[in-house]
Amino acid sequence: MLADDLKTAPRDCGDCPIRHKAVCARCEPDELTQLDKIKYYRTFEAGQTVLWAGDHMGFVGSVVTGIATLTQTMEDGRTQMVGLLLPSDFVGRPGREHASYNVVATSDLVMCCFRRKPFEGLMAETPHIAQRLLEMTLDELDAAREWMLVLGRKTAREKIASLLSVIARRNASLSLSKAEGTMVFDLPLTREAMSDYLGLTLETVSRQISALKKDGIIQLEGKRHVTVPDFDLLLDEAGDDGDGGMLS
Amino acid sequence: MLADDLKTAPRDCGDCPIRHKAVCARCEPDELTQLDKIKYYRTFEAGQTVLWAGDHMGFVGSVVTGIATLTQTMEDGRTQMVGLLLPSDFVGRPGREHASYNVVATSDLVMCCFRRKPFEGLMAETPHIAQRLLEMTLDELDAAREWMLVLGRKTAREKIASLLSVIARRNASLSLSKAEGTMVFDLPLTREAMSDYLGLTLETVSRQISALKKDGIIQLEGKRHVTVPDFDLLLDEAGDDGDGGMLS
DNA sequence: CAGGAACTTTGACCCAGATCAACCTGTGGT
DNA sequence: ACCACAGGTTGATCTGGGTCAAAGTTCCTG
Numbered sequence: 114m115l116a117d118d119l120k121t122a123p124r125d126c127g128d129c130p131i132r133h134k135a136v137c138a139r140c141e142p143d144e145l146t147q148l149d150k151i152k153y154y155r156t157f158e159a160g161q162t163v164l165w166a167g168d169h170m171g172f173v174g175s176v177v178t179g180i181a182t183l184t185q186t187m188e189d190g191r192t193q194m195v196g197l198l199l200p201s202d203f204v205g206r207p208g209r210e211h212a213s214y215n216v217v218a219t220s221d222l223v224m225c226c227f228r229r230k231p232f233e234g235l236m237a238e239t240p241h242i243a244q245r246l247l248e249m250t251l252d253e254l255d256a257a258r259e260w261m262l263v264l265g266r267k268t269a270r271e272k273i274a275s276l277l278s279v280i281a282r283r284n285a286s287l288s289l290s291k292a293e294g295t296m297v298f299d300l301p302l303t304r305e306a307m308s309d310y311l312g313l314t315l316e317t318v319s320r321q322i323s324a325l326k327k328d329g330i331i332q333l334e335g336k337r338h339v340t341v342p343d344f345d346l347l348l349d350e351a352g353d354d355g356d357g358g359m360l361s
Numbered sequence: 362m363l364a365d366d367l368k369t370a371p372r373d374c375g376d377c378p379i380r381h382k383a384v385c386a387r388c389e390p391d392e393l394t395q396l397d398k399i400k401y402y403r404t405f406e407a408g409q410t411v412l413w414a415g416d417h418m419g420f421v422g423s424v425v426t427g428i429a430t431l432t433q434t435m436e437d438g439r440t441q442m443v444g445l446l447l448p449s450d451f452v453g454r455p456g457r458e459h460a461s462y463n464v465v466a467t468s469d470l471v472m473c474c475f476r477r478k479p480f481e482g483l484m485a486e487t488p489h490i491a492q493r494l495l496e497m498t499l500d501e502l503d504a505a506r507e508w509m510l511v512l513g514r515k516t517a518r519e520k521i522a523s524l525l526s527v528i529a530r531r532n533a534s535l536s537l538s539k540a541e542g543t544m545v546f547d548l549p550l551t552r553e554a555m556s557d558y559l560g561l562t563l564e565t566v567s568r569q570i571s572a573l574k575k576d577g578i579i580q581l582e583g584k585r586h587v588t589v590p591d592f593d594l595l596l597d598e599a600g601d602d603g604d605g606g607m608l609s
Numbered sequence: 610c611a612g613g614a615a616c617t618t619t620g621a622c623c624c625a626g627a628t629c630a631a632c633c634t635g636t637g638g639t
Numbered sequence: 640a641c642c643a644c645a646g647g648t649t650g651a652t653c654t655g656g657g658t659c660a661a662a663g664t665t666c667c668t669g
Contacts, residue, residue, distance in 0.1 A: 193513040195506035257505035258443035264512035265441040265560025312513025
């Protein structure tokens with residue numbers, strides 16, 4: 114299965130599914146050629162740790178397919194997820210020797226990696242890369258701040274509804290459809306991972322999901338497959354104002 | 362008093378107290394001349410709102426002196442601080458028409474503003490500005506993620522100790538001294554602002570500060586002047602591992 | 610197809626922090 | 640000098656979500 118992934122991993126940037134969204138999105142063909150020289154693919158199985166906080170980082174890179182989590186842990190084991198890495202998201206910080214967070218593959222994962230030193234050199238010469246990275250970092254900062262409101266001020270039910278609406282909205286944008294009306298998707302996270310994202314216990318996550326189901330806000334088939342009959346109802350439960358946080 | 366601030370505001374970038382830390386830190390003299398053409402100073406009194414979320418933003422800029430807060434509010438009034446803006450911190454997002462957060466001056470405030478459109482143009486031509494902004498944004502993202510752990514997983518006492526240690530550490534870095542041993546500083550925030558930062562009520566903030574005082578972790582003169590006899594003890598209370606989060 | 614292991618749900622109980630309320634303290638205005 | 644008021648403290652009580660415990664589901668693996 115890993116061998117399969119390696120075989121099906123894009124060899125050519127032209128075929129790459131994240132070509133227009135990743136850190137290389139703005140690159141011209143010649144810049145892409147440069148990047149191509151220092152890139153290589155790595156695959157990870159679901160559950161595998163990509164990086165431990167404090168590890169030396171020889172590379173930076175982009176998630177091509179699959180999902181990974183960025184987590185921080187206290188000595189006594191309390192864990193907080195601080196980022197959810199989806200296809201096109203960037204891992205690592207140019208100029209930084211050591212990883213700041215744990216990166217764990219939640220599903221099978223393919224990453225497009227660049228050796229760090231050459232990448233930093235390329236970044237200094239190629240404004241298109243730095244520009245795109247700035248834009249992506251600003252987006253991540255907005256997402257992190259949005260999440261601070263969720264963590265600091267929302268109730269357990271609102272937290273769950275917020276997470277579901279984020280996942281639903283992202284799924285819609287992948288399939289190029291609007292975030293409205295009936296929506297169907299699969300949860301990419303276990304109850305425990307959700308609890309780490311939301312600053313709750315897994316029992317509370319389970320209870321609140323059951324409650325939303327009972328109230329008809331969502332429907333469940335199995336543990337992971339979710340149907341949202343009316344997206345606006347879900348947004349009401351999340352306590353967000355109407356606009357859905359889409360500012361520009 | 363406002364007139365005073367205006368008079369004492371630096372007219373020349375050479376004298377500017379944030380020259381080596383702000384978004385202009387990397388600029389060459391000629392680049393600085395360009396920036397100088399589109400810059401102007403604005404002052405705000407303590408308590409004044411600099412920007413409302415959703416406002417049209419005609420400018421971006423840097424905090425020169427004073428302190429401001431970045432907050433997000435839900436319709437029912439629940440408020441979460443998502444950033445604390447200190448001298449040299451940047452306000453606004455290039456390319457974004459409207460403010461995403463409320464910006465409120467916590468103390469009297471002087472800002473160095475740039476008209477947004479010309480600034481965006483300059484950024485495209487001057488890699489030094491974009492480079493520095495990327496670096497600053499990555500630092501803010503790290504700070505936001507650190508705060509997600511505080512909000513999601515720490516107890517009230519740990520939250521207070523975390524906030525105090527952040528403030529103490531920052532004060533130390535301003536006075537170029539090490540963060541260790543006995544430290545003395547003033548709280549730049551009201552109890553209510555602290556509660557908005559930490560996702561607590563102001564009563565809980567007050568109680569936990571009293572508890573830390575009773576336990577000898579801190580001493581108080583008046584409401585704002587804090588003495589930390591042993592910084593390591595405070596860090597223990599914050600639940601942080603020894604390293605203090607200084608990764609690079 | 611039995612036996613696990615990982616994940617999930619549900620119930621009973623408890624407690625940290627919220628809420629409601631009273632009072633204290635310092636500062637500026639008239 | 641007095642008052643008003645913003646900011647802060649402290650007490651009493653309540654409750655949302657945590658903790659502990661048990662059992663149900665799904666999916667492997669032998």
